[in-house]
Amino acid sequence: MERETPYDLFEEYLQGILKGVELEKFELQLQEDASLQEELQLYKSVRTAQANKPLDEFENLLEIVQTEYTQKETAKPNIKKLPSIQIWRWAAVGLLLLGLGLYFTSSNQTQTPEVLYAEYAKHDFSFQELSTETDLIQIQNSLKEEDYESAISKIKQYLIEQPNAAEIKLAKGIALLETNQFEFANTTFQSLGVLHPLYKSESDWYQALTYLKQKDINQCRSFLSKIPNSSSRFPDAQKLLNALK
Amino acid sequence: MKNGHRPNHPDQKYIDGIRANDSGIVKEIFREFYPSIKAYVLKNRGTVNDAEDLFHESLKIIFLQAQGGLILEHSFGGLLHTICKRRWINTLKRQNRFKDDIENQPEPTTNQTVIEDMAAEEKQLLYRRHFKKLHDRCQEILNLSFEGLNYRKIAEQVGLNYSFVRRRAGECIKHLTDSIKGDPLYDELKDE
Secondary structure, eight states: OOOSSHHHHHHHHHTTOOOHHHHHHHHHHHHHOHHHHHHHHHHHHHHHHHTOHHHHHHHHHHHHHHHHHHHHHHHSOOGGGSOGGGHHHHHHHHHHHHHHHHHHHHHOOTTSHHHHHHHHOOOOOGGGGTOOOHHHHHHHHHHHTTOHHHHHHHHHHHHHHOTTOHHHHHHHHHHHHHTTOHHHHHHHHHHHHHHOGGGHHHHHHHHHHHHHHTTOHHHHHHHHTTSOTTSTTHHHHHHHHHHTO | OOOOOSOOOTTHHHHHHHHTTOHHHHHHHHHHHHHHHHHHHHHTTOOHHHHHHHHHHHHHHHHHHHHTTOOOSSOHHHHHHHHHHHHHHHHHHHTTOOOTTSOOOOOOSOOHHHHHTOHHHHHHHHHHHHHHTSOHHHHHHHHHHHTTOOHHHHHHHHTOOHHHHHHHHHHHHHHHHHHHHTSHHHHHHHTO
């Protein structure tokens, strides 16, 4: 079997696929090369650590309980500790702060859906690294230049030949979203999440952005809260959820 | 102590609840123990985020010990506080923020073996933290590869071409192992 990297050899060794002369040669190398031993040990440990699925579930549970706990703590009124005689003073201060808060909220435009969308809709078209195929480079260039209409038509052509290219389907959804074709964008993201479960979080994230752009905050929140903490989208999703409060 | 014949400590319910992913028990743990850990971290140069991280990571260590059959000999609170405080002091030292004025009360009596045997769990958590920092695509490809899928099947599942997946898997694992090796904690734990 042709090997791309030393890790392919590690994987074959750990899976017991490596046999005969190759196995002997590799084990001899391991005995003589301390750094190779360290690399193999690290690879094996990472693989084992990542296989602990119950720990994934426990991590999710911790995040959920932490969020609930923090929400309850934030909602707790704190006036019990104040001496009763001073309550009227604090009430006056409270009213003043409320007034100031309302003033700043009404004059502060940073949290509108439009601004939030602009802040969070940063697209990573990482498939540019995937290939030197000319048509992919052309799609990439159109997306980079934000010429989304042109990107959509090139993507449609590409998907006829490569109907399973999930990364390109995602790019299509984004281009549709950027050109305000919300219904088509949503359908694209939905089917991406269903047909390619590994893209589920990305699909939820972009459906959330689709609703954010349409100012449907409830739907946006609902998709954001589906993103598990095991996803690298989780921090963005939590940040956006907080910004939408 | 991981195995014993004495009757279980009443706080063993926390260990069993953690192992079983029991949300009721985990909520109780937050109510009972998080406020004092948070207060400790805030008093000793930390932020609320630091307190949350410390609390979660320490509970994960107990979860991993629970998976190995941990039996409590002393109170759960004592164990959790000792783990949190030791980890926080180590964090401050690693960040050169440790000073002698740090609150360092005597540790309660607790399962000493748990405290002394945390290196294996710390390593697992370190690897997982770095794995989570990888790009989503990298995580997906590597998780499937670790499950034993060959690159052709991974390529079908993730909707990318075969040669890309092969190359990308190598790049991802290289990036991951470099990132782990660059973490000062890796050197600390390497020989333990």
